[in-house]
Each structure stands twice: as structure tokens, then as C-alpha cells.
Amino acid sequence: MSAQKLIIGSEIGLISSINTDYNLTDFENRRNTYYSGLNVNYNFSERLTFTSGLHYLRQGYRHKTCYIFEEGVKNELAGKLDYLIIPLALNVNFGRSNKILTTAGIYGAYNIKAVQDYPEPIGGCLIYYIEDLSDYTYDYTLGGIIGAGYRIFENDKFQINSMIKYYQGLKNASKVEEIDIKRKYSSALITVTINYKISTDNKGN
Numbered sequence: 001m002s003a004q005k006l007i008i009g010s011e012i013g014l015i016s017s018i019n020t021d022y023n024l025t026d027f028e029n030r031r032n033t034y035y036s037g038l039n040v041n042y043n044f045s046e047r048l049t050f051t052s053g054l055h056y057l058r059q060g061y062r063h064k065t066c067y068i069f070e071e072g073v074k075n076e077l078a079g080k081l082d083y084l085i086i087p088l089a090l091n092v093n094f095g096r097s098n099k100i101l102t103t104a105g106i107y108g109a110y111n112i113k114a115v116q117d118y119p120e121p122i123g124g125c126l127i128y129y130i131e132d133l134s135d136y137t138y139d140y141t142l143g144g145i146i147g148a149g150y151r152i153f154e155n156d157k158f159q160i161n162s163m164i165k166y167y168q169g170l171k172n173a174s175k176v177e178e179i180d181i182k183r184k185y186s187s188a189l190i191t192v193t194i195n196y197k198i199s200t201d202n203k204g205n
Helices: none
Strands: 006-019 031-043 048-063 077-094 100-117 140-154 158-169 185-197
Touching (some): 031 077, 048 100, 048 185, 100 158
Parallel strands (some): 006 048
Antiparallel strands (some): 006 031, 006 185, 031 048, 048 077, 140 158
16 A cells, blocks of 8 residues: 655644643633644654644734723733744654544744734723733743644545644743743644645555
């Protein structure tokens, strides 16, 4: 049986993130949004694969403010830190048909958006929440990846995988010269990857 060596694919899913200002179980403070990316996979064997690509990582947080808003407007500030990331991961497949998937690796990230969004207040406290966080956010950061999943479908040309992954920031994301802030982001993801096999090793197994 021939083995496809090079595989490309797209990955989409849901992501829930928070930073170390909060506890992981502070669900009301998590930013929940969508996740997307493109992958390139190289198969060393049926069980071992290397993955890289280009992904759009949306991270952040939410909390209430001390402002007063018009009736019917939700009192919520949303911190949004978006990155372009390049993941580098090794994947090991298990099971009789290699359908149980595991992954571990790192990612490098470049910040392309750092803002705080909230509705227009009509009163309340005198605190000013900074809207543009670009000057207080490092351009580059680094994180770790772990995950597990299952191969839903596979034929000679296509694969469909479902994954549960966890991203943990390894470097401080916030820079404030006057205050020593150590703020790292973590994210939980549920994704589906659709892969296309574009290269074949004709030597066979």
C-alpha cells in the first residue's frame, strides 16, 4: 500500500481563552470565538506526522466595567488579542487503524490586533479603560500545544479529523514599563480539520 507523504488542509473550530489575571474556571471572563488556519503535514510513517502552517489565533478576556450604560446594553468589556501563529507539532497516531490522534508542539505568534471593546457609557466611574492595547502588548510571543482527537473519515485523497487542543502561552504577553505584569494566555479549542493528500511515496510498505 502506498503512503501519502505530503498533506495540506484547513482547520476550523471554536476557541475559549483567558489570561492569568483570572482562574481557568472563571467562565464568565473567557473570550469565546472561532478559530481558523491552514496546515501542511508531512508523514514520516503511518503513525508519525509533522505539522506546520499558518493560523489565526483569537485570544482575550471579558469583564464588567464600573460604567453605566443605556437600558438594554450589556455591561461588558471585551479584551481582544489576535495573532498570526506558526505551529510546529509532532503527531502520533494510535489504535488498530491509527484513528486515535495525539499532538504536541510549540507555536510562534505575531500580534496583529490588541484592543478593548465596550459600549458607549452614559455615566459611572471616572476610570478610563484603554481601547488600543498595541503599545502595551508584545509583538511576538511563544506558546505550547497539546491535544488529542479522532480520525472521522479517510480515503485515498481526503482525511477528516476532530481535535481537542490546549494552547498555553509561555511568555508574558503584556508590557507595562511602570508595573511588572506577568500575563499569559491559555486557550481551549475544539476543531475539525479537512486534509487533502497531494503527494505519494510509491515505494509502498
